[in-house]
Amino acid sequence: MRHSVTKNWKKIGLSILVALAAAMPVAAMEAPIVPIPLHVDYDKKKAELGKVLFMDPQISADKTVSCHSCHSFDHGGADPRPVSIGVHGAKGNANAPTVYNAYFNFRQFWNGRAKDLKDQANGPLHNPVEMDMVPKEIEAYLDKNPYYHEAFREIYGTNPTYDDMLDAIAEFEKALFTPNCKFDYYLRGQTELTPLEARGYRLFKTLGCITCHNGVNIGGNSFQKFGLIVPYRWKPSFPDRYDVTHNPDDRNVYKVPTLRNIALTAPYFHDGSALTLTDALKMMAYHNLGFELEEDEIVVIEAFLKTLTGETPAILRQD
């Protein structure tokens, strides 16, 4: 017995799911989730420079906030705090999404306002509640730093520029892919799921989660409304599509986040309001499907989600 929020909502929810499923391209239905590639081409020298830049808080106004401050490698490339904390202790308005596999997202940021990683990296550097810097100051700093000066000269053939810095950071982020999660092994026919995981994957499909969470990033390839059936509270500070388009229909519309490494990246959602996977599943079912999940359904879906934790990116390992 499932407890309906209301029967009507459930019906509406199911109708929408059926409609969405019908509208999906056939190819996506055949192979809805795609393994992370085992190899991604990137420029190793640029990426190593980008790694140093990524860790460097000197490129923030108060010299205490780096990219890594909010995209922590101890937390699957995401931020364990509900919202990020920027320079001078300023609170941001969003839970920083994982930088792992971000290269595979169709757009960057919760509201997709950046078209690629380089475009994204530009954002927090300027944001007054994130790093709050101006390009000229960063360039002057990089130029005076012998390591950076030499690395930029060697790689880009010029003194450090802001644009080349974004390029190097983006190249490093391209290297942050996490192949070989258990589910990818399963997709490649190299392992079996346990009965619990298999039931979780089946439920993930039959409940319709896969309608939005599919592709190589199991998400990250469409915008969807948070609160499709039961509206979710909205604040003007939320970084939603409305913030980009000013279309009222885009309130609480966000890029669907990736589910890769989801077991590592608590808390969840744009506002970090779900502290655990269990909370996140309950909220998703309630707001976007219109019903409450049974305990055993949560257990099996979590078992499936835990098969999505991939390898630590090679560029972060000693081997």
Added chain:
Amino acid sequence: MRHSVTKNWKKIGLSILVALAAAMPVAAMEAPIVPIPLHVDYDKKKAELGKVLFMDPQISADKTVSCHSCHSFDHGGADPRPVSIGVHGAKGNANAPTVYNAYFNFRQFWNGRAKDLKDQANGPLHNPVEMDMVPKEIEAYLDKNPYYHEAFREIYGTNPTYDDMLDAIAEFEKALFTPNCKFDYYLRGQTELTPLEARGYRLFKTLGCITCHNGVNIGGNSFQKFGLIVPYRWKPSFPDRYDVTHNPDDRNVYKVPTLRNIALTAPYFHDGSALTLTDALKMMAYHNLGFELEEDEIVVIEAFLKTLTGETPAILRQD
């Protein structure tokens, strides 16, 4: 009914506890735990410079590891990884203890090999599996960085020196005190504990935990053996007192860690082998008291331990 590991061990354990209690100075018995002071004098300019240095991975050999990498403010000033990861991905041999309130410890490091914070800060900078730097390289870097150059000139009246850098970092760490945990309010007579917390505190005393965990840091003021009753596995790589004294009796002897903010600083022990507070309590009872705790005893002690979480240090807040 408590399940004895063996009756003899339990008897030995109790005898030792009685003997230890009898040997304790009367003053310590009267007021075994002391609140964190509400104010600690520190030089604000030095501390602000120290904060920037603390966050700066440029002072490590591969420019990716800062003090904050292993003493994370998102984890109560400690490291969420069982052992720390240094430059070039090298694994350390210990779980980094919290830097919060470290100023109040009688010695620094698990084996107390540093006499104070400045002496401690010197360690990881040189350690080949931590930051692996030489003072001259750091001085050259600081001198070329306009922010550091000016800050050192202003504060110390000279160009940046390695010794002054350690001084500034130590001053920042002095500012990392966390007053006003619930238990400190209770000690000052400003609040009551809940019945659960009160039972936990009572058990904390009657079981003898307080024998070692007392004073302003509820620990951090003596060396004790891990495995007093049931020996704990030992590895030559463990950072114990033996590593300092080469006295075989000092194997697995460590500085008693602080219990302040303990709910935030998982995993626990020198080797990070206890992933949760529950695990840590079970291991402490088994190895150092010689018996297994009941589930309800664990629940109430944890309730007490959670009253030890203090305020975020003021120097890390916006106010």
